[in-house]
Amino acid sequence: MATVKIGTRGSKLALSQTGQITEQLKAVGGFEAEIVPVRTDGDVLTGPLSQMGGTGVFAAALRAAVLDGGVDVAVHSLKDLPTAAMPGLALAAIPVRADSRDALCSRGGVSLAELPAGASVGTGSPRRAAQLLAARPDLNIVDIRGNVDTRLGRVHGLPGNATAEVVPGKTGDLDAVVLAAAGLSRIGRLDAVTEYLEPDVMLPAPGQGALALECRTADTDLTGVLGQALAAVDDHDTRLAVTAERALLARLEAGCSAPVGALAWRKGSMLYLESVVCSLDGTRSLRLKKATDGLTTVGATLLGIDLAEELLAGGAADLADLSGSGK
Ligand SMILES: NCc1[nH]cc(CCC(=O)O)c1CC(=O)O
Numbered sequence: 001m002a003t004v005k006i007g008t009r010g011s012k013l014a015l016s017q018t019g020q021i022t023e024q025l026k027a028v029g030g031f032e033a034e035i036v037p038v039r040t041d042g043d044v045l046t047g048p049l050s051q052m053g054g055t056g057v058f059a060a061a062l063r064a065a066v067l068d069g070g071v072d073v074a075v076h077s078l079k080d081l082p083t084a085a086m087p088g089l090a091l092a093a094i095p096v097r098a099d100s101r102d103a104l105c106s107r108g109g110v111s112l113a114e115l116p117a118g119a120s121v122g123t124g125s126p127r128r129a130a131q132l133l134a135a136r137p138d139l140n141i142v143d144i145r146g147n148v149d150t151r152l153g154r155v156h157g158l159p160g161n162a163t164a165e166v167v168p169g170k171t172g173d174l175d176a177v178v179l180a181a182a183g184l185s186r187i188g189r190l191d192a193v194t195e196y197l198e199p200d201v202m203l204p205a206p207g208q209g210a211l212a213l214e215c216r217t218a219d220t221d222l223t224g225v226l227g228q229a230l231a232a233v234d235d236h237d238t239r240l241a242v243t244a245e246r247a248l249l250a251r252l253e254a255g256c257s258a259p260v261g262a263l264a265w266r267k268g269s270m271l272y273l274e275s276v277v278c279s280l281d282g283t284r285s286l287r288l289k290k291a292t293d294g295l296t297t298v299g300a301t302l303l304g305i306d307l308a309e310e311l312l313a314g315g316a317a318d319l320a321d322l323s324g325s326g327k
Pocket residue numbers: 077078079080178179180181182183184207208209210
């Protein structure tokens with residue numbers, strides 16, 4: 001096979017995680033691989049993510065590049081991948097999940113409980129905002145976006161800015177930000193974490209911490225070197241967990257910016273799924289947990305659908321606009 005082209009977004013995080021998984025694919029052997037950054041609308045457009053058409057903004061250009069042959073494999077952050085399948089593409093590998101937790105990165109090393117009254121905490125995620133407010137109703141949540149370094153800069157100032165000069169709306173103006181631990185880990189910035197937020201405080205986004213590798217359906221053929229490499233880096237437990245989380249999200253018809261957290265995990269012969277739907281101000285929430293002994297992707301899908309239906313029966317749609325405009 002000619003050199004396999006691995007498509008990715010061009011951000012530091014995307015390039016870093018794509019570099020790591022590309023090394024694992026190459027280690028399986030039989031082909032050379034080349035990393036090809038693809039510009040996506042999510043990188044080009046500015047403004048609140050919630051007004052840019054949701055999760056699709058990061059994934060659409062990458063998927064198009066696989067379909068038109070510009071690249072052979074797309075590496076996505078799974079939480080940024082729309083739940084709807086794309087005809088012609090296969091979710092060929094879901095590698096072992098990294099830490100699925102959210103992480104508080106605060107000034108002065110303080111925990112969520114220790115933040116000063118009325119502290120300003122940056123996040124662009126209604127899911128994180130609602131769960132932060134549920135734990136600390138006094139917080140001032142500030143809508144931020146940008147890459148991981150930009151967001152950390154809102155707390156610590158940007159690198160090279162030795163005085164950590166405060167520029168409102170730009171750098172050093174927030175008491176804390178909340179980011180995914182997996183993203184911080186992948187770019188080597190776990191040093192910024194001051195508290196890992198456990199699922200009882202903050203349930204992550206469905207798929208958080210996991211990667212998704214998509215290829216053209218024909219390339220999943222296990223007689224080919226690419227199909228074999230993709231199958232070799234797939235992790236069944238991770239696939240079961242994220243399948244349940246994404247089935248729940250799809251059944252709720254929830255968008256990426258809906259205040260919905262979900263986390264599934266296998267323990268012994270059972271697959272567990274826990275989910276929360278919150279009002280945007282964090283004052284009301286519905287949290288449910290369910291398990292199945294059906295350790296197949298079908299069993300995981302049914303678990304997600306069942307829990308979503310229990311949430312809807314419990315009034316989840318009255319807590320927030322699940323379509324996820326975030327407003
Ligand atoms: N929404 C952006 C995004 N997409 C994936 C990650 C990294 C974590 C992951 O792979 O789940 C991040 C950054 C963040 O949420 O802090």
